[in-house]
Amino acid sequence: MSSTVCPRLSPAGSATSRLFVGFRKWYYNACGFNKLGLMRDDTINEDSDVKEAIRRLPEQVYNDRMFRLKRALDLSMKQQILPKDQWTKYEEDVYYLEPYLEEVIHERKEKEEWAKN
Numbered sequence: 001m002s003s004t005v006c007p008r009l010s011p012a013g014s015a016t017s018r019l020f021v022g023f024r025k026w027y028y029n030a031c032g033f034n035k036l037g038l039m040r041d042d043t044i045n046e047d048s049d050v051k052e053a054i055r056r057l058p059e060q061v062y063n064d065r066m067f068r069l070k071r072a073l074d075l076s077m078k079q080q081i082l083p084k085d086q087w088t089k090y091e092e093d094v095y096y097l098e099p100y101l102e103e104v105i106h107e108r109k110e111k112e113e114w115a116k117n
Helices: 011-031 048-055 059-077 098-116
Strands: none
Touching: 048 098
């Protein structure tokens, strides 16, 4: 397969991909929430869909989330950050809320469709 047919195999494509990943890691660290031990999903604005998704989390995932939020609040009030070895790493951060949020949004849209008829 030539690189013109499949751009992801071209050296330029891989360099662009590495650059993009590098930028994402830089931005992740620049946001600062990881310095408080938070994950991306811990920082989502809690609208009604997000609140319902949080309610549906498994107990352990919910408890882990609450621990991270309380610890971050405590650190923030003390104007401190965690030691660097305790920061949330880009590679370890997972979108734990996403599947539940997608389900809630899908159900809400389905209810809205039923209400129209």
